[in-house]
Amino acid sequence: MSNLTKLALVILALTSSLSAATAMAQVQKISMGNGTIAAEITPDIGGRLLSFSLKDQPNFLLLADLASLNTRPQVSPSSDNIGYFGHEIWVGPQSEWWVHQKVNPERAAKKAVWPPDPYLILAQNTVLEQSQEKVILKSPESGVSGVQIIKAYALMPERKNSLKLQVRATNIRKENIAWDIWFNTRVPANAQVYVPVANAADVQQKNLEDATNAALVYTVSDGILSLDMIPPPAGKTARKGKLMIQPSSGWMASFYDKQVFIIQFPLQPKAAIHPEQGQVELYNDFNPAKLQEGLLEMEVHAPYKTLAPKEYMIGEETWTILEYKGAPTRNAHLAFLRAQAAQLGLK
Structure with a gap:
């Protein structure tokens, strides 16, 4: 092989590597x-919301290093999940993700509960509308x-700190289907989160405790649940688990650094939510020594509905971000939320 040919091969390899x-x-x-x-949305990788914050402040959402991941995946019924994080849309319940389909018989037979639908979380979306004020x-x-899902993100002229999210899911099959719309928002693992609840019986814990992970710890007092960031006991390295919650009002809030992130949604009766889910769900993987490897998911389920062919259902959230200068304590956080309650419509 000539030196010229070797050089050409090296250049080709470098070019291919850089292109990838x-x-x-x-x-x-x-x-x-x-x-x-400020918010940032991509039509790629499932059409997800990448960032949300006060102007010139850090992104409140937890987002993976996209440069280290394949952001042009080949999407098929056998695709696996890629952890891009940010905010994305699933359908529920999770136990039925792969049951009602024929394109991957193996996952159907196993009643697989992972990964989520690749066409909803990985595929490129079509931009129907785009401006500083609205993206569809x-x-x-x-x-x-x-x-098929249509997602609309719109600034709210009457609420300068807020963003409206509306999701429409349409049945594209020739027979009835039944799902809910599942909003999944990732924030840092040690964000302080609060959910209004009537009593402790409205909270169910899905225990993921094992040899290295301890159960989550939470407090229910004065009508508010707080997820407590208490280090795991000796012999454990992290806390991991999920809370299924029937809220008493349609909101939850998360404090991190100098911002507070509030998600509002239409409160539903427990009967409207699939029995395997909660209207609000909190998944937390919290390792104090490796916070960058964990996450907190703030999840909301819209009502579980049966859709006839071509019928659609709608779910929505309102996101608000505010500056916070107070102490990092439950009492201070709740005092701040009470002060904002009337303006934001928090009960």
Whole structure:
């Protein structure tokens, strides 16, 4: 082989490597903002919300290092999950994710509960509308869930600190399907989160305790649940688990650094939510020594509904972000929320 040929091969290899790295890093980002808040959305990797914060403040959402991940995945019924994080949309209940489909018989037979529908979390979305004030995305039709999802993100002129999220899921099959719309928002593992509850009986814990993980710890007092960031006991390295919650009012809040993030949603009676889920769910993987490897998921389920062919259902959330200068304590956090209650419509 001549030196010239060897040089050409080296250049080709380097070019291919750089092209692959560029492909991983190139995620289309659509910016929204009004001078008070800022958000960033991508039609790629499932059409997800990448960031949300006060203007010029750190992203409140937990987002993976996209440059290190494949952001142009080949999407098929056999695709696995890729942990991009941010905010994405699933359907529920989880136990039925792979039961009502024929495109992956193996996962159907196993009644697989992971991964989520690849067409909803990995596939590129179509941009239907784009501006600083509003973005609308459309997912491909999914042969796994039998739905197509349209997501609309809109700034609220009457509330300068808020963003409205509306999701429409349409049945694309020729027979009835039954799902709920599942909002999943990832924030840092040690964010302090609060959910209004009537009593402790409205909270069910899904225990994921094992040799290295301890159970979650939470407090229910004065009508508010707080997830307590208490280090694991000796012999354990982390706390991991999930809380299934029937809230008493349609909101939850999370404090982190100098911002507070509030998610509002239409409160539903317990009967409207699939019995395997809670209207609010908190999943936490909290290792004090490796906070960057954990996460906290703030999840909301819309009502579980049966849809006829071409019928659709709608779910919505309102996101608000505010500055916080108080102490990092439960009492101070709740005092702040009470002070904002009337303006935001928190009960």
